[in-house]
Amino acid sequence: MTSSSILQSGGISMSFGAYKVLDDISLNIAKGEIVGILGPNGAGKTTYMNLLTGALRPTGGQVFLMGEDVTRLDTAERCHRGLARTHQVPKPFLHMTVFENVLVAVHHGRAVQPANPVMEAWMVLKETGLAHAANRTAETLGLLDRKRLELSRALATDPKVLLLDEIGGGLTEAEGDALVALVKSIHARGVTIIWIEHIMRLLMETCTRLVCMAEGRVLADGTPEQVVEAPEVQTAYFGAAA
Amino acid sequence: MSTPSLTITRSGPTAHVTMTLLAIAAVAIAVIPFVLGVAGSGRAVALLVYILLALMWNALAGFAGLVSIGQTLFFGFAAYTTIRLSDAGLDPFLAILASIGIGAALGWVTSLFMLSLKDGEFAIGMWVLSSLAHLCVNLDPLIQGETGISLIQMNAYALETRSALILWLALAVTIAVIAAMLLLLRSRTGAAITAIRDDELGARSIGVDVLRTKRIVFVLAAAGTAAAGALWLASASNFQPRAFFGVQWTAYMLFMVLVGGLGRIEGAIIGAVLFFAIETWFGAYGAWYLVGLGAIAVLFALLLPKGLWGWIGPRLPGEAIPTGYIIEKSDI
Ligand SMILES: Nc1ncnc2c1ncn2[C@@H]1O[C@H](COP(=O)(O)OP(=O)(O)OP(=O)(O)O)[C@@H](O)[C@H]1O
Ligand SMILES: [Mg+2]
Numbered sequence: 001m002t003s004s005s006i007l008q009s010g011g012i013s014m015s016f017g018a019y020k021v022l023d024d025i026s027l028n029i030a031k032g033e034i035v036g037i038l039g040p041n042g043a044g045k046t047t048y049m050n051l052l053t054g055a056l057r058p059t060g061g062q063v064f065l066m067g068e069d070v071t072r073l074d075t076a077e078r079c080h081r082g083l084a085r086t087h088q089v090p091k092p093f094l095h096m097t098v099f100e101n102v103l104v105a106v107h108h109g110r111a112v113q114p115a116n117p118v119m120e121a122w123m124v125l126k127e128t129g130l131a132h133a134a135n136r137t138a139e140t141l142g143l144l145d146r147k148r149l150e151l152s153r154a155l156a157t158d159p160k161v162l163l164l165d166e167i168g169g170g171l172t173e174a175e176g177d178a179l180v181a182l183v184k185s186i187h188a189r190g191v192t193i194i195w196i197e198h199i200m201r202l203l204m205e206t207c208t209r210l211v212c213m214a215e216g217r218v219l220a221d222g223t224p225e226q227v228v229e230a231p232e233v234q235t236a237y238f239g240a241a242a
Numbered sequence: 243m244s245t246p247s248l249t250i251t252r253s254g255p256t257a258h259v260t261m262t263l264l265a266i267a268a269v270a271i272a273v274i275p276f277v278l279g280v281a282g283s284g285r286a287v288a289l290l291v292y293i294l295l296a297l298m299w300n301a302l303a304g305f306a307g308l309v310s311i312g313q314t315l316f317f318g319f320a321a322y323t324t325i326r327l328s329d330a331g332l333d334p335f336l337a338i339l340a341s342i343g344i345g346a347a348l349g350w351v352t353s354l355f356m357l358s359l360k361d362g363e364f365a366i367g368m369w370v371l372s373s374l375a376h377l378c379v380n381l382d383p384l385i386q387g388e389t390g391i392s393l394i395q396m397n398a399y400a401l402e403t404r405s406a407l408i409l410w411l412a413l414a415v416t417i418a419v420i421a422a423m424l425l426l427l428r429s430r431t432g433a434a435i436t437a438i439r440d441d442e443l444g445a446r447s448i449g450v451d452v453l454r455t456k457r458i459v460f461v462l463a464a465a466g467t468a469a470a471g472a473l474w475l476a477s478a479s480n481f482q483p484r485a486f487f488g489v490q491w492t493a494y495m496l497f498m499v500l501v502g503g504l505g506r507i508e509g510a511i512i513g514a515v516l517f518f519a520i521e522t523w524f525g526a527y528g529a530w531y532l533v534g535l536g537a538i539a540v541l542f543a544l545l546l547p548k549g550l551w552g553w554i555g556p557r558l559p560g561e562a563i564p565t566g567y568i569i570e571k572s573d574i
Contacts, residue, residue: 053447079449091444093437095505100566104433109449122248122572134569153448 005067006031006192007052007083007161012061014047014216021047022216024061029161034183034193036203036224039213040236045196046088048213049163052194053085054078065161080111082160086153086167088196090146092138099125099134101149102156109157121156128152128182144170155186162186164195168202180205204228212236249570252428256560260508264420271413275406283405287477289518290412291470294419295491296498296510296517298466301423304505305435306459307442309361311492312368313467315352315375318486320345320468321475322379328395329384335411337395338472342415345468349461357456369492376487390482393475405477412473419466423507427565431458436565439505497535501542503549507563512550 007029014022022044029035037045050056052063054075062071070078093101103121106114114120125131130148133141138149147167154162168179176199183206187193197203203210203224210227212220220230227233274286295317302308320341327337352371359367380387396404426432434455437445446452475481494517502513520538524531546553555562 055443055447075446076449076451079447085447087444087447091441091447093440093444095440096433096436097566097568099569100433101437103567104437104445104450105448107430108434108445108451118250118567119248122569131572153444157448 004030004032005064007066007194008064009048009052010062010064012048012051012058012063014044014051014056015059020216022051022058025213025216025218026061027211027218027221029192029194031192032187032190033209034187034195034207036207036210037194037196037213038198038200038203038210039219043213044216045213046165049085049165049194049196052163053083076108079109079157079159082111082158083163084109084154084157084159084161085163086147086150086165088165090143090150092141092146092149094139095137097135097137098130098141098149098152101138102152105153105156109153114158124152124156127185128155129178144175159191161192161194164193164197166196166198168197168199171199176202200228248572251568251570252566253564254560254568256558256562257564260562268413268417272410275402275409280401280405283409284477285522286409287412287473288521289514290409290416291474291477292494292498292514292518293416293511294466294470294473295495296502296514297419297423297507298463298470299495300499300502300504300507300510301459301466302463303499304510305427305439306456307361307439308357308456308460309365310368311365311489312370312372313463313495314487314489314491315368315372316345316349316464316467317471317474317491318372318379318483319348319375320471321481321486322382322385322483324472324475325391325393325481326382326384328393334393334395334398334476335407338411338469338476341472342465342469345471346461346465348468349464350457352464353457353460357453357460372487376483379483379487385481385483388482388484390480390485393479393481396476396479408473408476412477415469415473419469420507422462424563424565426458426462427507431455432565435459493535497539499549500539501549503551503555506549506551506555508555509549509551512554516550 005028009025009027012022012025013020025048039045047056051058054073058071062069064070065078065081065083070081099121102124103117106117106120122131125134128148128151130145130152133145141149151167168176171179180202183193183195195203195207207224210222210224211218212227212233214236219232219236220227271286274282299313302310323341323344324334324337327340328334332340356364356367379385385391399407427435434445434450437450438452438455442452471486498513498517499510501516503509520535524534542549
């Protein structure tokens with residue numbers, strides 16, 4: 001493990017019964033990276049994220065956050081230590097307003113309480129562009145806004161490492177550009193980002209590194225250009241998609 | 243640079259009307275001993291006990307997602323400790339208060355091993371604990387098995403005095419429980435409780451300590467249900483274990499909360515009032531009364547699955563019992 005490693009998985013595996021979904025994944029994420037993860041449906045990307053956050057316990061291997069073994073810590077504790085995520089299928093608190101959804105995250109997601117939680121929550125909504133919907137209950141939001149709410153809640157925990165799971169689907173060209181700008185500005189504050197996404201152009205415009213997964217393994221890992229051109233990736237990913 | 247400002251409000255006209263109505267109801271209940279006498283006071287205590295039970299079962303199931311079919315553990319055990327402490331020489335009113343504290347302590351101890359159980363296991367586990375407590379209580383020679391025992395120490399007070407005192411104590415406890423629920427739900431922890439109600443995994447992901455939060459609700463529900471048990475004993479004055487640990491109480495709690503509206507304080511209160519009215523008018527019909535209750539519960543499940551409040555609430559201009567935040571204006 002290098003000294004700059006902020007999140008690391010050591011030989012992590014996951015099986016559901018006899019079905020092995022992830023096989024011995026070792027990745028080392030350095031502080032300050034924006035790592036894109038791509039791969040066909042069912043590759044195990046979301047499962048990998050679930051193992052990193054503690055939503056699932058791995059059947060083998062370890063997770064390190066800032067050099068500490070957090071494999072046995074639950075999701076909430078990892079969140080307090082600075083690891084936040086969005087869910088591919090949003091999990092809004094349906095009967096709370098957008099503002100309250102974010103405020104709970106400010107109140108409970110941080111290791112240190114801010115002086116003015118209400119203001120912090122508001123600033124997050126301003127940043128993600130959901131402020132106009134602050135008083136609406138989450139159940140009235142469409143899918144795109146629910147994804148924005150996922151991102152807002154994750155940001156409200158003031159993360160050091162942010163895991164994004166498919167927040168870019170269904171966006172227009174302009175909305176995609178805005179999302180790229182938003183992720184870059186979050187990154188500019190010093191947040192390390194891992195972004196699972198199917199929309200290639202979003203990853204290509206944003207990431208400093210790409211990882212391609214397929215069938216529970218890492219196929220390629222490198223700069224975006226290297227990974228896209230790797231022959232394994234061409235067949236497994238683009239071949240399968242075409 | 244001027245400080246940017248953000249105005250939020252946490253209450254509105256609908257809430258003010260509700261609070262006024264609740265205050266009027268409290269005053270009306272408080273004067274019952276002077277207007278309706280001993281019998282009226284007894285019925286009012288019953289209403290308050292139902293409200294307590296519904297509020298507490300709703301807090302558990304509706305907010306913390308903890309469906310218990312054994313809250314009679316706290317209800318029955320508090321009645322028992324009231325008898326025990328009074329027999330040991332404590333004033334019966336102090337015994338009631340002490341039993342509420344014991345109920346909270348029992349809740350805390352129980353939570354240490356019960357909250358790690360899965361849904362079904364938890365529900366049945368609570369029933370097992372309640373049955374166990376029932377058996378243990380029956381082992382105490384003071385209780386004389388199912389024959390039971392009276393809270394004779396209450397006789398130190400004249401009938402009119404004690405029936406009024408019991409009602410006022412019940413009223414004070416109910417107000418305290420509603421106030422505690424309101425303060426809790428409006429607090430940092432309360433927002434976490436509501437979040438857990440809506441999506442437990444989502445709550446974990448943003449750092450909510452789900453176990454701790456559920457424990458707070460569980461202990462509050464234990465204390466409130468214990469208060470109901472001790473007050474019911476004081477009012478009935480007879481302790482027969484079966485009448486306190488009996489499964490009918492669980493059915494009543496379920497009925498009140500499901501008919502009133504799961505997950506809302508208003509729903510629990512309305513459900514309890516409705517149950518009280520049905521019991522008052524039809525309670526004398528015995529088995530048919532129970533069949534009728536079941537039929538009403540089924541009708542609600544089919545026609546109004548979100549309960550009475552699920553129908554009324556959205557038709558009001560604002561929250562009746564507000565726990566949230568509304569952004570009024572911002573110049574940021
Ligand atoms: N709880 C579970 N039980 C059994 N199988 C599961 C479970 N969760 C995921 N799987 C399986 O594991 C595999 C990987 O799923 P995962 O959701 O991690 O894929 P993914 O790469 O995120 O795909 P997508 O791009 O479609 O989101 C799939 O075959 C899925 O059916
Ligand atoms: Mg996925």
